[in-house]
Amino acid sequence: LLPWLPEVIGVVTSPTGAVIRDILHRLQDRFPRRVLVWPVKVQGDGSAEQVAAAIRGFNALPETGRIPRPDLLIVARGGGSLEDLWSFNEEIVVRAAASSLIPLISAVGHETDITLIDFAADKRAPTPTAAAEMAVPVRSELLAEVSVLARRTMICWQRGQEGRRNELRAAVRALPAAGELLAIPRQRADAATAALPPGLRANTHAHFRRFAGTSARLTLRVLRGQVAQANHRLTVSGERLSHCARSLLRQRRDRYLGLAVRLKASRLSNAQAQRQIIAREAERTQRLAERARRALATAMQRLEARVAHSGQLLGALSYRGVLARGFALVRDEQGHAVHTAASVGPGARLDLEFSDGRVAATADADRPAAPAPENPPKPAARETKPAASKRVVKPVGQGSLF
Incomplete structure (x- = not known):
């Protein structure tokens, strides 16, 4: 906007x-x-x-x-x-x-x-x-509109003021005169003023008669009788109070003795119940401990079997098993394994690892490295011979690697 x-x-x-x-x-x-x-x-x-x-x-x-x-x-x-x-x-x-x-x-x-x-x-x-x-x-249009609104506002205000003025005049005409408004209260005040002295005299005589009758009753013998009655009531009230106190004390003592007996019985039953709970929990703890020991033994047996199996698998897959069968691992000076003869140059220093140790060697400089064949010939299929004609030939020695 x-x-x-x-x-x-x-x-x-x-x-x-x-x-x-x-x-x-x-x-x-x-x-x-x-x-x-x-x-x-x-x-x-x-x-x-x-x-x-x-x-x-x-x-x-x-x-x-x-x-x-x-x-x-x-x-x-x-x-x-x-x-x-x-x-x-x-x-x-x-x-x-x-x-x-x-x-x-x-x-x-x-x-x-x-x-x-x-x-x-x-x-x-x-x-x-x-x-x-x-x-x-447009500024001129705004000024004109403001002027029109101001004039209309003034006319509305004047009209309202004139209406309120007319209402006030009508209310003034409808009101009675001040003398007429005060005539009845003035008559009431005059009547009350005329009746006030006789009323005061009658009230004084009534109070005097009542005080005279009260003073006639207040003699010495009457006062002594009232004091004696008060002392008797006080004595009776004291006796009743002491009797009530003794009764209340006896009731409280009996009640506390009953509570003590109940508390002792409930304490014994609670202690017995707690001992039974402790015995059950101890038995449960022993059973759980036995189960935990059996589970731990089973888990240890399984882990030992896994470790033994992993050791056997590691020994079967390790290259040291291959070295134990009569082979050797060839490494260059940086310790990297050499896979082909073509990657060994004349005079290169080599490290030969056998199953029982390592031996340093130098490549023959007079014999060039044999190039890797581009298309190695496929081995010809050997004729099948009966098992009885096979001969096992044991190698005399490992021979030269190059």
Whole structure:
């Protein structure tokens, strides 16, 4: 939503074109406001970046800074071809307009020109002059409207005052006179004044008779009788109190003795129940310990079997088993295993590992390394011979490796 009457208006346009003059003249005619102009290029290379930077710059201004932050932004440009207006179709400009926290009016080109910034702005104006008209209302029309409203308010107030004045006059006419209002209370006051002296005298005589009868009853013998009755009542009350105290004490003692017997019986039964629970828990603990020992022994047997099996598997897969059958492992100077004769050069120092130790060796320099055959011939299929004709030939020695 656009502000109804912005204090500061920011304009993003070219400072040398007719657009800024049209906007300033239209604002001056309608309602003069403070205008901040951010000069930018409106076409050509770098124009889109300048327009986007201007929008972001206005949004970055502090509200209480030396340069006030605008309440409304107008991005304006005059008419032109599609190529001239293409800067306002760039993504950077559209994103800057969409992310602007200040309400923004897009006034690019004429009424028939449509750019992408028109869809991202808060309001689209067909021309820059129309944008100025959307930004502020007409000052003369506001003054006239305010005058009309003030006059109507005054007329309504006068009408209300006149109605209340008429109501007050009618109420004054309906009220009785002051003498008529005070006549009846005055008569009541006169009657009460006339009846007051006889009433005081009768009240005094009644109180005197009552005091005389009371003083006649207050003789010495009567007082002694009352004191004796009070002492008798006090003695009887003391006896009853002591009897009640002894009865209450006896009841409490009997009650506490019964509670002590019950507490002793319940303590013995509770101790027996606790001993039974402890015995059951101890038996359960022994059973669990026995099961744990059996489970631990079973687990240890399984782990020992796994370790033995892993050791056998390691011994079967280790290359040392191959060395024990009469083979040797050849390594170069760096300790890497040598897999082919072609990788050994003349005079190379080698390390031969047997099953019972290691021996250092040097390759023969007179005999070149045998090249690896490109297509090794496939071994011919041997004829099947009966098992009785096979002969086992034991090797005399290992022989030379090269």
